[in-house]
Amino acid sequence: xxxxxxxxGYSVLKEQGISSFLQKSLRYSVSxxxxxxxxxxxxxxxxxxxHYPPDPFKILPVSPDDIQRFSGRKYPPYQGADARLGVVxxxxxxxxxxxxxxxxxxxxxxxxxxxxxxxxxxxFFKSLEAHFDDKVPWKETDWYxxxxxxxxxxxxxxxxxxxxxxxxxxxxxxxALYDTIATEGYRSQRELKxxxxxxxxxxxxxxxxxxxxxxxxxxxxxxxxxxxxDTIPVGVYVRHYDWMCHxxxxxxxxxxxxxxxxxxxxxxxVV
Numbered sequence: 001x002x003x004x005x006x007x008x009g010y011s012v013l014k015e016q017g018i019s020s021f022l023q024k025s026l027r028y029s030v031s032x033x034x035x036x037x038x039x040x041x042x043x044x045x046x047x048x049x050x051h052y053p054p055d056p057f058k059i060l061p062v063s064p065d066d067i068q069r070f071s072g073r074k075y076p077p078y079q080g081a082d083a084r085l086g087v088v089x090x091x092x093x094x095x096x097x098x099x100x101x102x103x104x105x106x107x108x109x110x111x112x113x114x115x116x117x118x119x120x121x122x123x124f125f126k127s128l129e130a131h132f133d134d135k136v137p138w139k140e141t142d143w144y145x146x147x148x149x150x151x152x153x154x155x156x157x158x159x160x161x162x163x164x165x166x167x168x169x170x171x172x173x174x175x176a177l178y179d180t181i182a183t184e185g186y187r188s189q190r191e192l193k194x195x196x197x198x199x200x201x202x203x204x205x206x207x208x209x210x211x212x213x214x215x216x217x218x219x220x221x222x223x224x225x226x227x228x229x230d231t232i233p234v235g236v237y238v239r240h241y242d243w244m245c246h247x248x249x250x251x252x253x254x255x256x257x258x259x260x261x262x263x264x265x266x267x268x269x270v271v
Contacts, residue, residue: 046086046087046088047086047088047244049088050088050244050245050247050248051248051251051252052247052248052251052252052269052270053086053244053247054086054236054239054247054266054269055269056085056086056198056236057085057196057197057198057235058198058236058269059188059190059197059198059201059233059234059235060233060234060235060236060265060266061231061232061233061265062204062212062231062232062234062265063230063231063232064221064224064225064229064231064232065225066212067119067202067204067212067213067214067221067234068118068119068120068212068214069117069118069119069211069212069213069214070113070116070118070119070213070214071093071094071204071205071213071214071215071238072092072093072094072095072096072097072098072213073089073093073098073205073215073238074098074099074100074101074102075098075100075101075102075105075109075113076102076105076108076109077098077205077215077216077237077238078203078215078216078237079102082237082238083215083237084237085196085198085199085235085236085237086236087237087238087239088238088239088240088241088244089238089239089240089241090240090241090242093205093238093240094205094207094208094211094213094240095207107150107153107155107156107157108157108158110123110146110150111123111124111143111146111147111150111157111158112124112158112218119214119218119221120225123142123143123146124143124218124222125218125222125225126142126143127141127142127143127144128141128143128174128222128223128226129222129226132178132223132226133226138168138171144167144171147161147167148164148167151163151164151167158170174219174223177219177220177223178223178226178227181220181223181224181227181229182227186220186224186229186232188201188233189201189233190233196235197233197235198235198236199235200235201217201232201233201234201235202214202216202217202220202221202224202232202233202234202235203215203216203217203234203235203236203237204234204235204236204237205236205237205238205239205240206236206238206239206240206243206266207240207243208240208241208242208243208246209243210243210246210261210264210266212234215237217234220232236266239266243266246258246261246267247266247267247270250262250267250270250271251270
């Protein structure tokens with residue numbers, strides 16, 4: 001436990017009494033299901049400057065329709081030092097396209113984002129929509145054909161796919177995932193015993209205004225959107241610095257400008 005957390009706990013106990021101290025200390029309690037998560041994802045130092053930090057392992061129940069835009073962090077946003085639970089980052093990454101794309105991932109960037117402004121406009125989602133809703137064979141979708149072009153150029157697509165047979169197998173796996181969710185319902189990673197659960201779910205970043213920005217988990221998010229799943233669990237990698245400031249202000253004041261965000265999924269622990 002960091003010194004700043006101990007200091008904050010002492011301050012709350014001294015200034016607000018034992019009741020508030022016990023209530024707020026629950027934020028840092030560790031349930032059995034979180035033990036493994038915290039072994040690999042300790043409480044991040046990014047939270048030290050804020051009085052009301054969220055639990056980085058918290059899973060938010062959100063509507064798939066609320067995830068429309070992409071994160072603008074360097075691509076791919078699900079790898080590297082920023083692909084951790086509980087990161088806080090300033091800057092314009094929540095308003096712009098990536099300023100850096102790893103050359104190794106350029107083919108995948110074309111497949112999964114490219115020129116699309118919204119998730120529903122990317123080649124991958126539109127191809128799944130054509131396949132599952134309009135019964136278009138995989139081989140006739142833009143995603144399959146673009147993947148085939150990438151393979152023929154000697155590069156790999158997602159999941160290390162470098163052959164047509166591997167691409168066909170991937171199509172079968174997506175079909176199987178769709179059938180499972182359609183018949184058995186959308187199951188959380190905690191139910192599937194995958195830990196740290198928040199990092200294994202569909203992952204998002206949170207922009208300065210609370211907008212959810214897609215990071216990872218495109219297969220499950222696409223299928224959830226197509227099937228019409230009401231809510232799905234998501235884990236948060238990066239929160240904008242300004243959003244964290246909104247959290248603190250909401251927790252400390254009920255002024256109208258702060259209450260604007262009071263119904264947001266990520267504010268329920270401070271309302």
